[in-house]
Amino acid sequence: MSVLVRNYNQALTVVIVDLIPQVGLFEGDPIRLIPNEEGSAITTGTYESTTSFSTDQSGQLEVDYKPGSASLIQLKTLWRNQKTFRAKTFSIQLVTGVGEPVSLQGCSIQSIGQSTTGGKVQQVKTVIFNIEKITETI
Numbered sequence: 001m002s003v004l005v006r007n008y009n010q011a012l013t014v015v016i017v018d019l020i021p022q023v024g025l026f027e028g029d030p031i032r033l034i035p036n037e038e039g040s041a042i043t044t045g046t047y048e049s050t051t052s053f054s055t056d057q058s059g060q061l062e063v064d065y066k067p068g069s070a071s072l073i074q075l076k077t078l079w080r081n082q083k084t085f086r087a088k089t090f091s092i093q094l095v096t097g098v099g100e101p102v103s104l105q106g107c108s109i110q111s112i113g114q115s116t117t118g119g120k121v122q123q124v125k126t127v128i129f130n131i132e133k134i135t136e137t138i
Helices: 071-081
Strands: 014-017 031-035 040-044 049-053 059-065 090-095 101-111 125-131 133-136
Touching: 014 071, 059 101, 071 101, 071 125
Parallel strands: none
Antiparallel strands: 014 090, 031 059, 040 049, 059 125, 090 101, 101 125, 101 133
């Protein structure tokens, strides 16, 4: 049995929101995918334990942008549209630094991020997306 070992390469990382590749990501680890539920849980009764499996595939995606990122224009439009008759969910495609593709369906913007300005260096602008379904392909 062979084990596939993947090397990490930051250049492989891709984020595509509503068919538009994202640019101007902040330094460090600007992408965080956070599933909402654990995969299983054990319930202990009087005489035995039982395993329950979660079917929740939802979660959140946090992406850190530079304040001057051109992608923020697109995201602000999606954000404003959520508050009108133009509201819609959208998909997000990710490729991780080890080349793993991740598909996120039924996405919406929870928070467009706060603006912090006036200091010596630019500050991160974190956009938080809600996700109905996370599908990871290995």
